[in-house]
Amino acid sequence: MMKIEAIIQPSRFESVKDALLEIGIDGMTVTEVRGHGRQKGHTEVYRGREYTVDLLPKIKLDLVLPDNLVNRAVETILKSAKTGKIGDGKIFLTRVEEAIRIRNEERGESAL
Amino acid sequence: MKRMGILCCCILTLVLSSLPIRAQQPAASSPRAPSAASASSSDSAKAVADKLNQLDQRVTAAQSNADNAWMLVSAALVLMMTGPGLALFYGGLVRHKNVLAIMMQSFALMALITVLWALVGYSLCFGGSGPVIGNFQFAMLRGVGVMPNADYAATIPQLTFMIYQLMFAVITPALITGATAERMKFSGTCLFMTLWFLLVYAPMAHMVWGKGGFLNASLGGRFPTLDFAGGTVVHITSGVSALVCALYMGKRVGYPKQPMPPHSLVLSFIGACLLWVGWFGFNAGSALSSGGLASSAFVATHFGAAAAALSWSLAEWLKNGRASALGAISGAVAGLVAITPAAGFVDPMSALGIGFVAGAFCYWMVTKFKAIFGYDDALDAFGVHGAGGTIGALLTGVCARMVINPIYGDGKAVGGFDGHWGQVGNQIVGILLAWVFAIVGTIVTLKIVDAVTGVRVTEEQEIQGLDITQHGEEGYNLEA
Numbered sequence: 001m002m003k004i005e006a007i008i009q010p011s012r013f014e015s016v017k018d019a020l021l022e023i024g025i026d027g028m029t030v031t032e033v034r035g036h037g038r039q040k041g042h043t044e045v046y047r048g049r050e051y052t053v054d055l056l057p058k059i060k061l062d063l064v065l066p067d068n069l070v071n072r073a074v075e076t077i078l079k080s081a082k083t084g085k086i087g088d089g090k091i092f093l094t095r096v097e098e099a100i101r102i103r104n105e106e107r108g109e110s111a112l
Numbered sequence: 113m114k115r116m117g118i119l120c121c122c123i124l125t126l127v128l129s130s131l132p133i134r135a136q137q138p139a140a141s142s143p144r145a146p147s148a149a150s151a152s153s154s155d156s157a158k159a160v161a162d163k164l165n166q167l168d169q170r171v172t173a174a175q176s177n178a179d180n181a182w183m184l185v186s187a188a189l190v191l192m193m194t195g196p197g198l199a200l201f202y203g204g205l206v207r208h209k210n211v212l213a214i215m216m217q218s219f220a221l222m223a224l225i226t227v228l229w230a231l232v233g234y235s236l237c238f239g240g241s242g243p244v245i246g247n248f249q250f251a252m253l254r255g256v257g258v259m260p261n262a263d264y265a266a267t268i269p270q271l272t273f274m275i276y277q278l279m280f281a282v283i284t285p286a287l288i289t290g291a292t293a294e295r296m297k298f299s300g301t302c303l304f305m306t307l308w309f310l311l312v313y314a315p316m317a318h319m320v321w322g323k324g325g326f327l328n329a330s331l332g333g334r335f336p337t338l339d340f341a342g343g344t345v346v347h348i349t350s351g352v353s354a355l356v357c358a359l360y361m362g363k364r365v366g367y368p369k370q371p372m373p374p375h376s377l378v379l380s381f382i383g384a385c386l387l388w389v390g391w392f393g394f395n396a397g398s399a400l401s402s403g404g405l406a407s408s409a410f411v412a413t414h415f416g417a418a419a420a421a422l423s424w425s426l427a428e429w430l431k432n433g434r435a436s437a438l439g440a441i442s443g444a445v446a447g448l449v450a451i452t453p454a455a456g457f458v459d460p461m462s463a464l465g466i467g468f469v470a471g472a473f474c475y476w477m478v479t480k481f482k483a484i485f486g487y488d489d490a491l492d493a494f495g496v497h498g499a500g501g502t503i504g505a506l507l508t509g510v511c512a513r514m515v516i517n518p519i520y521g522d523g524k525a526v527g528g529f530d531g532h533w534g535q536v537g538n539q540i541v542g543i544l545l546a547w548v549f550a551i552v553g554t555i556v557t558l559k560i561v562d563a564v565t566g567v568r569v570t571e572e573q574e575i576q577g578l579d580i581t582q583h584g585e586e587g588y589n590l591e592a
Contacts, residue, residue, distance in 0.1 A: 045432050048475075
C-alpha cells in the first residue's frame with residue numbers, strides 16, 4: 001500500500017478528480033491548504049500599504065492505494081494537474097503499513 | 113425661491129379673494145337704502161380680510177408640511193449613514209475578529225448620544241445665545257414641540273429640527289472609532305464618547321450653528337465661518353480627535369510589520385454606497401427646507417463625491433498601475449467629506465473642483481503622510497475626515513457664491529470668487545478653533561477615561577480580538 005499526497009492548483013482539482021474516477025479510483029481525502037514552493041506570491045495594496053501574499057491557496061489530495069494502482073494513479077494526476085507553469089504542485093509517495101476500516105475492522109488492502 | 117413662493121401666494125390670494133367680491137356685487141346694485149349698502153361693503157371687506165387670513169394660514173401650513181416631509185426623510189437618511197453605512201464601511205476594513213466590536217461602537221452611539229441629546233445635548237448645542245456653548249433652556253427637551261424655532265428653521269416643527277440635528281451628533285463621534293479600531297475597550301469607548309460629546313461636539317456645534325455662536329455666519333458670529341453641513345463641526349473635530357487618539361493609544365500589536373488587510377471589502381463597499389446616499393440627507397437636508405437651496409446642496413454633494421472617487425482612483429492608478437475598489441470608495445467618502453461645508457454655497461463646477469482636489473489630497477494623506485509619521489490611524493479617520501474636512505472648509509471660503517446662497521444679505525459678496533477674500537481668513541479661524549477644541553478636548557477626555565476605565569485592551573485581548581473579549585461573541589460562526 002502506498003499513500004499518494006498530491007498538492008495541486010485549485011483550478012485543476014475538478015479535472016484531476018474526474019480523471020481519477022475514470023480509472024476507477026473513487027476514494028480520496030481533499031484538503032484546502034496554503035503554501036508555497038518556488039512560485040512567488042503576489043502583492044496586494046490597501047490604501048498604500050503593500051502586503052506580500054506568499055502563501056498561496058492549493059488543494060491537497062490524499063489517496064491510499066494498493067501497489068498495483070499507484071503508477072497509473074500518479075500518471076493520471078501528472079497528466080491532469082499539469083499546466084506547465086511554476087506553482088503546479090508536487091506529489092509525495094509514502095509506504096503505508098496498515099489500513100483498517102472502522103465499520104467492520106477489515107485490515108490490509110481490502111480495507112481500502 | 114422664497115420670493116417666487118411669495119409671488120405665487122399673492123396671485124393666488126388675489127384670484128381667490130376676487131370671487132366673494134363678485135358674489136357681493138348683485139346685492140350692492142339692488143335698490144336698497146344707502147346705509148344698508150355701506151354696511152354690506154364693510155361686511156365684504158371683513159370677509160375679504162378673513163379669507164386672506166385663512167389663505168395665509170393654509171399657504172404657511174402647506175410650506176411647513178412640504179419642508180417637514182423632506183426634513184424627516186433627511187433625518188432618517190443621516191441615521192442610515194451611521195447604521196448601517198459607517199458600521200459596514202468600518203466593519204469591512206477591520207480584521208474579522210474585530211468586526212462586531214467596531215459595528216457595536218457605531219450602534220452604541222446611536223443609543224447613547226440619543227439619550228444624552230434628549231437630556232442636555234440639544235440644549236447645549238442650540239439653547240440660548242452664548243458665544244461658545246448653549247445653555248439648559250431646552251434641557252429634557254422642555255419647550256421643544258411642534259412649534260418651529262424661528263431662529264433656526266421657521267417652517268418646520270422644532271421637534272423635527274431637534275431630531276435632525278441629533279443624527280449629526282450620533283455620526284460624529286462614530287467617525288473617531290476608525291482611528292481607535294481593533295484596540296479600544298468598549299467601556300472606555302462609551303465613557304470617551306459621552307465626555308467627548310459634551311466637551312468637543314456641543315461647543316463646536318453651538319459656535320458654528322448656534323445663535324450668537326462665535327463662528328456663526330447668519331446669527332451674529334464674531335468670525336462668520338461658512339459651514340453648511342458640518343465640515344468643521346463634524347469632520348474636522350472627529351478627524352483631528354481621531355489623530356490624537358491614535359497617537360495617544362499607540363499602534364496596534366504588530367503594526368506595521370504584520371499584515372492587517374481588510375477582512376471584507378464587500379461590506380465596506382456596501383457601507384460606502386449607503387454613506388453616499390445618506391449624505392444627501394446630511395447636506396441637502398442642511399438647507400432645513402425643501403426648496404432650491406436643498407437642490408443646490410444635493411447636486412454639489414453628488415458632484416463632489418464623483419469627482420473625488422475619480423481623482424483618488426487616478427492617483428492610485430498612476431502610482432500602482434491599478435485602480436482598486438477600496439480606493440474608489442475611499443475617494444468618494446473623501447469627496448463627500450470635503451463638499452460637506454461647501455454644499456449649499458458653491459455651484460456645481462466648484463463642487464467638481466473641490467471633489468477632485470479632496471480625492472487626490474486625501475490619497476496622499478493616507479498613503480504618504482501617514483507612512484512618514486508612522487501613526488496608526490487604523491481606518492484613516494484622520495486622513496479622510498480630518499484632512500478632507502480641513503481642505504473642504506478652506507475651499508468653501510474660496511468658492512462660496514452669493515448667487516447660490518446670499519447668506520450675508522442680497523448683493524453682498526460671500527466667498528473669494530465673489531471678491532470677498534476675507535472669508536478665507538474667517539474659514540481659517542474656524543478651522544484653527546475646531547483643531548484646538550478637538551486636540552485639547554480629546555486629550556482631557558482621554559486622561560479622564562484612562563483614569564476611570566482605561567482606554568486600551570490588554571495585548572492578549574487585542575490578539576484574541578475584541579469581539580470575543582469585549583462582547584463574548586463572534587461575527588462569523590462558520591461552523592454553527
